[in-house]
Amino acid sequence: MSTSITRSDFLKTAALAGAALGITATGVSTAQAEDAPADLAPFAFTPGTYVSKQSTGFAEMDITCELSEDAIASVTYTVTQTSRKDYSENFRDGIDDLCNRIVEANSPYVDAISGATLCTNVTIAGVKDCMEQAGYEFPAEAAYVVATPEWLGDKPEIDEADIVDTTEADIVIVGGGNAGLACAVTAAEGGKKVVVLEAQDEDNMFWYGLHQIGTVNSKYCMDAGCPEINKSEFIADWQRRSLGYTNPCLVKKFVDNSGEMVDWLMENSPESVVASTKIELVEGCAEEYFANGGDINGYKCWKGTITYPMNAGSFGEGAGAGDVAQESGGKALIAKSESLGAQWFWGYKGIVLETTEEEVPCKIEQVGEDGVDVISDGTETHTRVTGVIAQDADGNYHRFTGESVVLSAGDYGANNAMYKELQQNQRELFDAHGLDISKMRTAGFGRDGSGIKMGMWAGGSMDPIQRTLISPEVVYTSDKYSVNLLIRQGTYRFALWLDTDMQRFCDEEFMGCFGIIEQMERRKFGRFYAFFDSKYKTLLSRSAPEHFCAGRDDSLDETLAHWVERGAEGEETAGGAGETTWSTGTPCHFAANTWEELFEYMGLSDEEAAAAKASIDRYNEMAAAGKDTDFGRDPRVLLPIDEPPFFGMIQVQEKPALGTVSLNGLVIDANQRVLDKNFNPIEGLYASGNNSGGRFGTHYSTPIQGVSLGMALTLGRVLGKELSGQEISK
Amino acid sequence: MRGGRLLCILVRQWAAGLGFEGKGSAMGNETSGQATGTYQAESANERHLQSLLADMPRMQEIQAKLERHRAAGQVLAKYSCVDDLEGDLEQLESRAFDRDAIDPKLYEQLVNEKRLALRGEKARFERDLEHSPFASVPEASRARLSEADALALEDELNRFREDYAYTLARCEADAAKAGEAPDVSPEA
Numbered sequence: 001m002s003t004s005i006t007r008s009d010f011l012k013t014a015a016l017a018g019a020a021l022g023i024t025a026t027g028v029s030t031a032q033a034e035d036a037p038a039d040l041a042p043f044a045f046t047p048g049t050y051v052s053k054q055s056t057g058f059a060e061m062d063i064t065c066e067l068s069e070d071a072i073a074s075v076t077y078t079v080t081q082t083s084r085k086d087y088s089e090n091f092r093d094g095i096d097d098l099c100n101r102i103v104e105a106n107s108p109y110v111d112a113i114s115g116a117t118l119c120t121n122v123t124i125a126g127v128k129d130c131m132e133q134a135g136y137e138f139p140a141e142a143a144y145v146v147a148t149p150e151w152l153g154d155k156p157e158i159d160e161a162d163i164v165d166t167t168e169a170d171i172v173i174v175g176g177g178n179a180g181l182a183c184a185v186t187a188a189e190g191g192k193k194v195v196v197l198e199a200q201d202e203d204n205m206f207w208y209g210l211h212q213i214g215t216v217n218s219k220y221c222m223d224a225g226c227p228e229i230n231k232s233e234f235i236a237d238w239q240r241r242s243l244g245y246t247n248p249c250l251v252k253k254f255v256d257n258s259g260e261m262v263d264w265l266m267e268n269s270p271e272s273v274v275a276s277t278k279i280e281l282v283e284g285c286a287e288e289y290f291a292n293g294g295d296i297n298g299y300k301c302w303k304g305t306i307t308y309p310m311n312a313g314s315f316g317e318g319a320g321a322g323d324v325a326q327e328s329g330g331k332a333l334i335a336k337s338e339s340l341g342a343q344w345f346w347g348y349k350g351i352v353l354e355t356t357e358e359e360v361p362c363k364i365e366q367v368g369e370d371g372v373d374v375i376s377d378g379t380e381t382h383t384r385v386t387g388v389i390a391q392d393a394d395g396n397y398h399r400f401t402g403e404s405v406v407l408s409a410g411d412y413g414a415n416n417a418m419y420k421e422l423q424q425n426q427r428e429l430f431d432a433h434g435l436d437i438s439k440m441r442t443a444g445f446g447r448d449g450s451g452i453k454m455g456m457w458a459g460g461s462m463d464p465i466q467r468t469l470i471s472p473e474v475v476y477t478s479d480k481y482s483v484n485l486l487i488r489q490g491t492y493r494f495a496l497w498l499d500t501d502m503q504r505f506c507d508e509e510f511m512g513c514f515g516i517i518e519q520m521e522r523r524k525f526g527r528f529y530a531f532f533d534s535k536y537k538t539l540l541s542r543s544a545p546e547h548f549c550a551g552r553d554d555s556l557d558e559t560l561a562h563w564v565e566r567g568a569e570g571e572e573t574a575g576g577a578g579e580t581t582w583s584t585g586t587p588c589h590f591a592a593n594t595w596e597e598l599f600e601y602m603g604l605s606d607e608e609a610a611a612a613k614a615s616i617d618r619y620n621e622m623a624a625a626g627k628d629t630d631f632g633r634d635p636r637v638l639l640p641i642d643e644p645p646f647f648g649m650i651q652v653q654e655k656p657a658l659g660t661v662s663l664n665g666l667v668i669d670a671n672q673r674v675l676d677k678n679f680n681p682i683e684g685l686y687a688s689g690n691n692s693g694g695r696f697g698t699h700y701s702t703p704i705q706g707v708s709l710g711m712a713l714t715l716g717r718v719l720g721k722e723l724s725g726q727e728i729s730k
Numbered sequence: 731m732r733g734g735r736l737l738c739i740l741v742r743q744w745a746a747g748l749g750f751e752g753k754g755s756a757m758g759n760e761t762s763g764q765a766t767g768t769y770q771a772e773s774a775n776e777r778h779l780q781s782l783l784a785d786m787p788r789m790q791e792i793q794a795k796l797e798r799h800r801a802a803g804q805v806l807a808k809y810s811c812v813d814d815l816e817g818d819l820e821q822l823e824s825r826a827f828d829r830d831a832i833d834p835k836l837y838e839q840l841v842n843e844k845r846l847a848l849r850g851e852k853a854r855f856e857r858d859l860e861h862s863p864f865a866s867v868p869e870a871s872r873a874r875l876s877e878a879d880a881l882a883l884e885d886e887l888n889r890f891r892e893d894y895a896y897t898l899a900r901c902e903a904d905a906a907k908a909g910e911a912p913d914v915s916p917e918a
Contacts (some may be wrong), residue, residue: 003767003768004767004768004769004770004912005767005768005769006769007769007772007776007905007908007910008905008910009769010769010776011898011901011902011905013783014783014898014901015898015902017783017786018894018895018898020790021785021786021790021793021887021890021891021894022791022891023891023894023895023898024895042899042900042903148877152803153799153803153804153807154800154803155807156804156807157804159798162861199847199850200843200845200846200847204842204843204846206839206840206842280768298836308786311836311839313835315837347850349850351852365767369826391854391857393849393850393853393854394853394857395853395854395856395857395858396857407750414815414818415810415811415814415815416810416814416817417810441817441821442818443817443821444819444821444840444844448814448815450811495831515815568829
């Protein structure tokens with residue numbers, strides 16, 4: 001049977017029930033509740049007279065409020081200073097009226113007065129400031145809510161009881177890859193207590209990349225004959241290629257410090273690692289390119305790239321490198337860092353950052369309707385990172401605290417959800433070709449983007465578009481056709497390319513392999529055709545030595561001679577002894593001594609052959625004239641295709657190129673501090689390597705090979721120096 | 731999670747005991763310090779508070795649903811790492827992958843790295859699953875709401891909280907004005 005209860009018990013029960021949902025009653029005045037506007041909690045002031053200093057930009061004003069326990073009793077103002085001659089009585093009348101209306105309404109929320117917007121705004125702001133001084137809390141203004149991206153997901157909540165221990169350090173580095181390793185060793189050299197959280201296990205630690213490391217003006221490379229690079233020219237070229245999307249301050253840091261980084265790297269490498277290190281482009285590569293001035297279509301390339309065995313056994317025989325490395329350069333650096341006190345936690349993966357927030361005074365600048373700038377005092381939320389929660393290989397959680405946390409956990413090239421969402425260029429290409437986006441996936445290289453997600457949960461944001469990835473067709477997944485056997489020989493650059501209609505469609509040499517890929521991906525998919533002749537070595541030597549350039553490959557002559565031998569059969573793509581291997585499929589590579597034979601081998605119809613020949617003839621005419629009147633191919637790489645044997649290659653484009661490594665990340669400043677959405681640094685949080693943005697613009701066309709790793713190692717080392725108070729080059 | 735369900739039951743009992751749906755019945759839990767029985771509302775604010783209290787069990791369910799949604803998100807995020815790595819390995823080992831594009835030793839290292847990473851991610855995932863409210867990935871998937879649904883529920887819950895807090899405050903102010911200031915601290 002139900003019984004009556006008192007009001008007091010009812011409210012007590014209601015308060016308890018509310019607490020279950022985290023609800024507490026707002027502070028309430030006994031007299032005011034019924035009269036307060038619906039969107040404003042009742043007043044409960046500490047009675048008194050309060051003054052707020054405000055500025056309109058042309059006048060300084062003191063707003064004075066008398067507040068009783070539950071009401072705005074009076075509002076007055078004093079103009080303490082003004083530079084405006086027309087500060088007329090009309091304005092004063094307007095403000096007087098406003099003050100009266102605020103008192104009458106017992107609320108700062110009254111209609112603004114036309115013609116006195118700035119004064120109106122600061123008067124209202126002053127009244128609200130006085131109310132806050134008297135203890136009133138205004139409800140938070142409705143914020144523009146951005147839904148959490150699907151790929152990001154909710155910030156993990158780790159139960160305190162699940163955290164098994166805490167480790168303190170000066171610097172906590174999440175990820176011991178190229179950037180994290182350089183940062184760790186350097187910061188330890190600078191005397192900092194460093195902790196590195198590495199998801200891989202110690203015995204099988206593997207550094208990503210092909211370990212070409214691009215650098216500028218290292219003693220190591222210059223002693224070997226690389227000319228000194230004009231730094232400002234280099235930076236200008238970078239900005240031109242990236243259309244201004246990158247941060248020139250970061251690029252400059254790379255340019256100013258990469259030489260020192262390589263010299264330091266070599267000084268700290270075991271002899272066998274040094275012996276296995278190769279300096280690219282020194283001999284037999286791109287010689288005519290550099291002799292011709294070192295640029296194609298205004299884009300320059302420079303020498304200064306080394307190939308360094310970060311991993312043991314990095315190089316196979318015949319790759320043109322030095323000895324196969326028996327030791328790992330990376331492991332030697334780890335040993336050095338440990339000798340300096342750095343602790344490596346193997347199998348530990350960073351899960352989430354721990355943060356604190358505080359309201360910090362700031363100036364808020366607004367332009368009023370009359371065009372006058374108003375700067376007023378306000379606050380904004382600043383975030384500080386205090387540590388990292390990591391999960392070990394057994395699933396246990398650990399806390400690491402430090403004054404600085406460095407996110408260097410690698411790219412998101414192996415995270416399909418991030419890849420699909422963030423690589424909108426690739427996604428839209430899939431869509432544009434009517435392909436199933438759900439089947440779009442990364443190439444299997446790369447990391448899972450966990451470092452980027454940690455930074456995002458702490459308040460960071462992603463590099464705004466364009467979002468770069470390395471996507472030459474290194475990984476060609478076709479069940480039907482053999483792969484492009486000459487990808488590494490830079491075929492894309494020197495050949496004459498025709499589309500499915502046997503029409504030439506672009507300057508093939510523009511921006512290295514990325515230029516031709518971009519063009520092919522924006523055309524009807526199907527067969528593309530490449531033609532060249534026996535002058536391939538000359539063209540290779542003249543082509544820009546960008547990423548995936550020809551380099552020096554002594555096996556090329558042998559490879560192409562085999563095409564000639566194969567004749568109508570086309571280049572054999574099956575493995576030895578007839579076994580089925582990855583490269584089986586319709587042959588796509590042919591050679592012959594006449595065009596007629598070549599077209600026949602390639603299976604072209606008479607019409608296709610005639611159209612192809614017509615395009616080749618036109619190209620040859622332009623080459624003979626020394627001017628590509630169609631697409632402006634640089635005359636230095638415009639040679640007629642007229643000396644047999646002739647080579648023909650079918651490139652079957654079935655889908656946009658798969659991305660390997662993603663090169664965009666968190667928005668950072670020139671000091672690699674992760675920025676929040678007000679572009680304020682998140683205190684104590686840094687991102688380097690492929691966790692950071694601002695380095696690459698539209699694609700991976702760069703003035704030197706190996707800049708992804710070059711930047712990771714250089715900027716990682718720069719960060720280690722800066723965090724430990726060491727000087728950097730400027 | 732279990733605590734949330736218990737609270738939900740308690741609130742439902744309060745609501746039922748207080749007769750907010752016109753079904754006044756005693757809760758019989760005097761030791762908890764919570765009064766049971768019906769209360770004759772005297773103002774619009776109090777009637778509104780009664781209706782909000784009656785809605786409290788549903789709100790508790792929404793809160794529990796959102797908590798499960800978030801917990802499922804964490805489990806599924808770990809699972810997606812496992813899934814991605816399995817896919818990567820499958821692709822790397824498929825016949826269509828151009829192994830010649832990279833050095834054979836590098837290729838082997840890459841595959842090895844993926845295998846080891848997969849092992850680590852599986853261990854992390856399994857640990858998190860074990861400590862989650864779910865027995866399996868399908869169960870977690872079923873608990874995951876669409877983004878739109880989750881946002882709508884969060885919005886509804888937040889609006890309820892604001893309304894409740896404000897209405898309770900007004901009722902307390904009324905009571906104080908009438909000289910019946912209750913001790914409303916949740917600990918009371």
